[in-house]
Amino acid sequence: MTRTPPLGDQRGLWQAVMAAAAGRCQCRGTCGKKHDKDGGRCPAHHGAYVRHGTGPVHLLAAPADPDALLLPPHKAAALPKRELAAWCPACHDATRRAAARTRQAAVPGGPADALFDL
Template sequence: MTGRTPPLGDTDGLWRAVVAAAAGRCQCRGTCGKSHEKDGGRCRTAHGDHSHHGPVRLSAAPADPANLLLPAHQAAALPKAALAAWCPACLDATTRTARKARLAADPPTAPDALF
């Protein structure tokens, strides 16, 4: 298996195009909470690198952190220009941060009392 093996669902080449545009490297610039300062402000994780969990597989996901919370069918309809390559660690951390920001901006309403 090569470092650039695409996911099974990449039938139209969108993942390959996003990862190629990112030069095979995570495009996070600190939205995950890390400054990536030592790496010029951009995450250094590349597709196929090895971590303690095994080989790193980049994902093509919305570049705008707010769009990471879109339903899957809406995120899948985004154009290539609105996508970025994300390593799992940065994608998870950025999604958590976006979720917290959404909850802070629009807290859930209290349920109605039954009695």
């Protein structure tokens, strides 16, 4: 059984992931955007404003592999630093949705709700 590290350890892990990412979202298009204007990488920096009228960006340390974004929270929290990346909320959510759609499309027989269609 894997235990979730204490909060202090998680904060240190988050800081290590942000340092490795230079405080910038590490998405390279898995969210569906090409990020062409920024050399192929999301321009969002932790604490900066992406556009006028929005709050500052708060980057997340989450699995680097899009499929791993679908892990249950207790398993994602147990991943080592080398398997994590910095994500802005917009890229994280879009990549997670895309991974869920891909996983659902791979299930034979289509969506589970199709069993109950009349």
